[in-house]
Amino acid sequence: MAVKRVRFTFPENLIREPIIYLLGQEFRVITNVRMADVDDRTGWVVLELEGEPEEIDRGLAWAQAKGVRVDPVTGDVVEG
């Protein structure tokens, strides 16, 4: 089992979708919301995901394919 921390950013068209619920249903991944700020136009959620590494990766690929932006919680690490 592994734990991964990620930040989801939702575009406006996904604000009403239960993405995090579906992520836990469709994949063997435990989702734990640690921080969030969502309004009617945009939103971000910091999540802890627990599961087998391959399953977490499959779940994240699914979320990205849905249109969620997935980033490391610390922000970008590639600097100028």
Add this chain to the structure above:
Amino acid sequence: MTYATSLRCRECHREYPLAALHVCEFCFGPLEVAYDYDAIKRDVTRRRIESGPASLWRYRDFLPCDADAAVDIGAGFTPLIHAKNLGAALGLPKLYLKNDTMNPTWSFKDRVVAVASTRARELGFDRLACASTGNLANSVSAHAAAAGMEAVVFIPHDLEAGKVVGSSIYGPTLVKVRGNYDAVNRLCAELAGAYGWAFVNVNVRPYYSEGSKTLGFEVAEQLGWKAPDHCVVPIASGSLFVKIRKGFDELAKTGLIEAPKTRMSGAQATGCSPVATAWAEGSMNFRPQRPNTIAKSLAIGNPADGYYSLVQLKETGGACAMVTDEEIVAGMKLLAETEGIFAETAGGVTVASLKQLAAQGRIEPGETTVAFITGAGFKTLEAVTDALRPPLEIDATMESFERAYSALRAAEAVA
């Protein structure tokens, strides 16, 4: 010795030991170094600082590592220039430029890496690592070489040859990563978690970012122990922007300058403007972007200190400009032609933003304004090459020169 006492979460204020930690385990907030300011106030004087070395280590008492064991290749204490010509062009007679192109690897990154590498060595690391599109890679490679540490540097596979050479000359393990910006970013975040190396801007980031404060210290000292009225700073991760002000605040807190009222303004490229866009929309929530700009040293689409940058803009009454690639090139030329400083694209962003903010009346002519020029132009030659006048080419005769020179003068008279 150091006056640093702990790491403290910027959000929930929980305290942690001075270890290789960067995120609060409880709320995921960023960790920042805390100091015993009462002790600094008791022990540190302007005279003590002025008698220190002509480098950032003159501010050793405000840094989170032992300066006696510093990895020192001469970073910091760069010139502050009264930019009379550029100021006249922009209607800002009290304009100053902090010329950080004068650092050992020609960018301000030497400040942060000097502190990060010193602290990493103290913590027992033998490898320095980073993921970078240029300046940071150069600086990590150079400091690791001087420190006798190994360097592992990850770069995008399509980086320009000049930037690759600027790192590889110091002998690091240089790893080109195939993939787009997001993929490179994700891999490097995973690598930072998987290997027990000192990733300068990840697991030792609290120490690394403290190096940027020295820009604030120097500017205040060089202005005669006084904070400026207004600063214009390029924003990438936002750390530099936030830490310059922290520098002024710390000097005030320890009685070395009067309480600053500095307005802090930011500069971003339109092609990577998460902070400037949020500021224009009046939002404190920035949306991450995919960078698309020639200002690659500022191309951070998901800035770690983006939120804190927005808070600072609001708190200080600053503004955030965004400028196009064409304006960036024009800014680089204007800086070079008025002040003799050849800056990289980030400098073009700063000067073009300065011009925009001055034209909008957001910087007042009477304000003592400092603009931060953070990297040298030889790193981004390709950005301006096509925009420059080509040289005259002549045969080795007087006649050939006179013919070419008069043709040039005639063309200029028509233009």
